[in-house]
Amino acid sequence: MPVEDPEESFNELQRSGHLEEVRGGLEFLVKAEQVEEHAGQETIQDSGITDSVDFRMDERDSQLWSSVTQGLHVNNSGHPDGSYTTERTLLSVSTVRSVTVRKMLQRLVLARPAALLFAALRCASSGTVDVKVPLNFWCGDRVKISDVSTTEPVYEPATGRVLCELEPCGSVEVNQAVQAAQSAYQAWSRMSGMERAHIMIEAARIIENRREDIAEIEVVNNGKSITEARMDVDSARLCIEYYAGVASTLAGQHVQLPGGSFAYTRREPLGVCVGIGAWNYPFQIAAWKSAPALACGNSMVFKPSPVTPVTAVLLAEIYAKAGAPEGLFNIVQGGQETGNLLCHHPDVAKVSFTGSVPTGKKIMEMCSKGVKHVTLELGGKSPLLIFEDSDLENAVKGALMANFLSQGQVCSNGTRVFVQRQMLPEFLEEVVRRTKDIEIGDPLLESTRMGALVSRPHLDRVLGYVDQARKEGAKVLCGGEPFVPLDPKLRGGYYMTPCVLGNCTDNMTCVKEEIFGPVMSVLSFETEEEALLRANDSALGLAAGVFTSDVKRAHRVVEQLKAGSCFINNYNITPVEVPFGGFKMSGIGRENGQVTVEHYTQMKTVFVEMGDVDSLF
Numbered sequence: 021m022p023v024e025d026p027e028e029s030f031n032e033l034q035r036s037g038h039l040e041e042v043r044g045g046l047e048f049l050v051k052a053e054q055v056e057e058h059a060g061q062e063t064i065q066d067s068g069i070t071d072s073v074d075f076r077m078d079e080r081d082s083q084l085w086s087s088v089t090q091g092l093h094v095n096n097s098g099h100p101d102g103s104y105t106t107e108r109t110l111l112s113v114s115t116v117r118s119v120t121v122r123k124m125l126q127r128l129v130l131a132r133p134a135a136l137l138f139a140a141l142r143c144a145s146s147g148t149v150d151v152k153v154p155l156n157f158w159c160g161d162r163v164k165i166s167d168v169s170t171t172e173p174v175y176e177p178a179t180g181r182v183l184c185e186l187e188p189c190g191s192v193e194v195n196q197a198v199q200a201a202q203s204a205y206q207a208w209s210r211m212s213g214m215e216r217a218h219i220m221i222e223a224a225r226i227i228e229n230r231r232e233d234i235a236e237i238e239v240v241n242n243g244k245s246i247t248e249a250r251m252d253v254d255s256a257r258l259c260i261e262y263y264a265g266v267a268s269t270l271a272g273q274h275v276q277l278p279g280g281s282f283a284y285t286r287r288e289p290l291g292v293c294v295g296i297g298a299w300n301y302p303f304q305i306a307a308w309k310s311a312p313a314l315a316c317g318n319s320m321v322f323k324p325s326p327v328t329p330v331t332a333v334l335l336a337e338i339y340a341k342a343g344a345p346e347g348l349f350n351i352v353q354g355g356q357e358t359g360n361l362l363c364h365h366p367d368v369a370k371v372s373f374t375g376s377v378p379t380g381k382k383i384m385e386m387c388s389k390g391v392k393h394v395t396l397e398l399g400g401k402s403p404l405l406i407f408e409d410s411d412l413e414n415a416v417k418g419a420l421m422a423n424f425l426s427q428g429q430v431c432s433n434g435t436r437v438f439v440q441r442q443m444l445p446e447f448l449e450e451v452v453r454r455t456k457d458i459e460i461g462d463p464l465l466e467s468t469r470m471g472a473l474v475s476r477p478h479l480d481r482v483l484g485y486v487d488q489a490r491k492e493g494a495k496v497l498c499g500g501e502p503f504v505p506l507d508p509k510l511r512g513g514y515y516m517t518p519c520v521l522g523n524c525t526d527n528m529t530c531v532k533e534e535i536f537g538p539v540m541s542v543l544s545f546e547t548e549e550e551a552l553l554r555a556n557d558s559a560l561g562l563a564a565g566v567f568t569s570d571v572k573r574a575h576r577v578v579e580q581l582k583a584g585s586c587f588i589n590n591y592n593i594t595p596v597e598v599p600f601g602g603f604k605m606s607g608i609g610r611e612n613g614q615v616t617v618e619h620y621t622q623m624k625t626v627f628v629e630m631g632d633v634d635s636l637f
């Protein structure tokens with residue numbers, strides 16, 4: 021209902037979380053919804069239409085607020101059968117103020133007819149977004165580097181156009197960020213778990229409010245579908261919520277000693293932690309690293325991949341807005357050189373890295389110089405074992421989930437699909453049919469299931485693997501070709517058709533190496549023992565999966581699989597309350613779950629003497 025009193029309406033909007041003040045002004049994300057009522061049942065449909073309006077605090081006058089609140093519900097129309105349709109707008113905050121498309125939309129007035137809203141464009145559409153604001157962030161604010169010698173272009177995978185210019189941080193900037201983190205650490209580490217939890221819960225709430233906004237920008241920078249990007253934002257939020265809960269449970273042990281003396285242990289934070297991320301889950305990785313780090317009382321300097329630098333800074337803004345001390349979570353942009361500076365920095369206590377095995381080895385070596393704690397989440401070439409007693413429908417769905425999420429650019433993907441011989445023909449027929457049906461195209465469209473790969477060189481590399489597989493004797497059962505969407509604005513994008521390779525053997529390159537693209541290699545096997553031997557024949561051990569209806573076999577097989585994250589009758593499920601990480605060269609340490617507390621704290625033991633010192637001297 022429209023609220024009459026402008027001041028009250030402002031307060032009401034703030035309380036409901038639909039409106040928040042941003043520095044020096046206000047910015048609204050206006051969303052159109054359609055509410056259908058039939059027989060007392062309301063269904064709300066998101067029209068997918070959003071635009072934004074931005075104005076200064078001094079414009080907060082009665083007239084303006086009336087128009088804002090009038091925008092909340094508009095255009096009620098009754099139908100002859102007694103049902104009605106309400107087209108309404110919701111207001112929520114957006115701080116991605118840099119994006120040109122939003123600026124363009126500022127000229128639209130708020131109190132417009134609903135029809136005009138519905139005719140408007142989606143907030144971000146492929147090929148329209150430019151990011152101009154600084155992407156570095158420390159001391160609670162975005163930072164423009166004063167002396168930038170070189171910038172690097174960042175691309176929009178869906179179109180191939182330049183999205184922004186990256187300003188990499190050198191030693192001066194890395195020092196500033198680490199210093200900011202150190203000073204925030206002094207205050208943050210002394211707060212109680214409950215106090216930290218309050219701020220983290222608030223950050224999670226802001227993420228929930230800005231879900232669509234963050235997901236859209238993730239799509240624009242990464243190329244994955246909007247459907248998946250929303251899931252990533254949800255996973256980030258859930259992770260922060262989960263560790264907010266963990267924060268107040270951190271505790272030590274009391275140990276009784278002779279003569280009334282005792283000892284106790286304290287779980288203490290490490291200090292300034294560094295997070296270094298890969299490009300496949302930019303926002304989610306930033307959250308998966310920062311949430312446990314902050315919950316345990318550490319501060320963090322995070323370096324996103326230079327390929328996808330845009331969304332981590334949104335997380336930094338969100339923590340700051342939620343009440344985190346200045347410098348608690350900082351972003352430094354850059355590639356290898358910036359990463360090296362962070363790993364060698366004397367004031368950094370720990371590095372948590374997500375990326376490739378070769379880089380992981382370098383990180384570990386650099387950390388060894390300062391004897392720093394290190395967590396490595398590295399690559400995989402994971403096996404998926406499908407036994408003939410599996411439910412075919414679920415096995416096929418599992419294999420698709422194991423290979424084609426995020427255009428196949430997922431560390432845990434089960435790319436070596438071992439199918440028991442008797443089931444192979446029907447499995448292949450179904451998996452190929454469904455793979456051909458995957459809708460490729462504009463990642464911002466709801467119907468798209470596969471967007472663009474992250475970059476042109478990466479696309480070429482993946483296509484190269486398909487060529488090589490063909491030469492080595494694999495049969496391309498479908499896909500593996502460059503894909504050019506009909507929409508002219510997408511012609512420069514990095515698309516390919518998802519590929520299923522048959523006739524694969526263990527010695528082929530496509531079966532041995534991590535391709536990190538939408539390429540499934542299918543192999544056949546006869547016996548459980550044989551499948552296990554072949555599945556474990558890899559230097560990597562991130563994940564593995566088993567499909568079978570025999571519960572004893574499922575557990576027997578999983579027990580013998582040399583992988584850190586195993587799935588029975590499903591694949592690529594990563595609830596944040598469950599630890600995730602690899603065996604062998606796929607990594608060290610875990611992310612998510614209770615155990616991660618051990619990777620972000622150190623234990624102090626305190627001995628307390630209640631009697632006299634029993635000295636030998």
Ligand SMILES: NC(=O)c1ccc[n+]([C@@H]2O[C@H](COP(=O)([O-])OP(=O)(O)OC[C@H]3O[C@@H](n4cnc5c(N)ncnc54)[C@H](O)[C@@H]3O)[C@@H](O)[C@H]2O)c1
Pocket residue numbers: 296297298299300301323324325326354355356357358359360363374375376377378379380382383396397398399400430431432534536562602606607
């Ligand atoms: N296990 C997991 O949880 C997980 C998750 C996502 C991705 N990955 C892996 O990541 C890889 C793909 O990501 P990528 O191409 O971004 O990996 P990458 O190793 O090339 O880069 C990862 C990060 O490391 C930085 N970096 C590169 N060289 C560095 C150096 N010498 N010192 C410090 N930092 C350095 C990069 O700038 C980037 O931020 C795949 O192998 C994939 O399996 C693993």
Ligand SMILES: C[N+](C)(C)CCCC=O
Pocket residue numbers: 300301425429430431432592593594
């Ligand atoms: C959420 N997923 C799809 C399991 C991805 C985990 C992170 C690895 O790249």
